[in-house]
Amino acid sequence: YTVLMALATSNVFAAGGCHYGICDLAQLLKFTHKFESGYLYRLFGVGPDDWQETFAARSPINLMDGFSSPTIFFQGADDAVVPPAQSRMMVDALKARNIPVAYYEFTGERHGFRKSETIETVLAAELAFFQKHLGLG
Numbered sequence: 001y002t003v004l005m006a007l008a009t010s011n012v013f014a015a016g017g018c019h020y021g022i023c024d025l026a027q028l029l030k031f032t033h034k035f036e037s038g039y040l041y042r043l044f045g046v047g048p049d050d051w052q053e054t055f056a057a058r059s060p061i062n063l064m065d066g067f068s069s070p071t072i073f074f075q076g077a078d079d080a081v082v083p084p085a086q087s088r089m090m091v092d093a094l095k096a097r098n099i100p101v102a103y104y105e106f107t108g109e110r111h112g113f114r115k116s117e118t119i120e121t122v123l124a125a126e127l128a129f130f131q132k133h134l135g136l137g
Helices: 002-009 025-031 034-044 052-057 060-066 084-096 116-134
Strands: 016-019 071-076 101-106
Touching: 002 016, 002 060, 002 071, 016 116, 025 034, 025 052, 025 084, 034 052, 060 084, 071 084, 071 116, 084 101, 101 116
Parallel strands: 016 071, 071 101
Antiparallel strands: none
């Protein structure tokens, strides 16, 4: 979420790497597991009756005009905290704006990667992406 909001609201970053990031707070509230749902209200200083405007204003998917930097996404296919639809939605929106984007979704992974082969893939892909888009090759 932090990476996406930084890319949406500033132009100081030349590229971004997003690990299981939130792009739509309303969708997150609707689809995340119950343990996390109440946390969103406290985190954003709203209640169950007055969250809509704040969530819309602070959702990266609603701030697409601010995006210009290449972004790479990593997502666990079995993530119950931030469902994969969040990353997929953002990737589709960036593609529609012709912003360079890469997406990796890992079967058998959840929120936070545990498998060594996944971690190795993420590190290698992120390094290659930044080398390419930051001219570090």
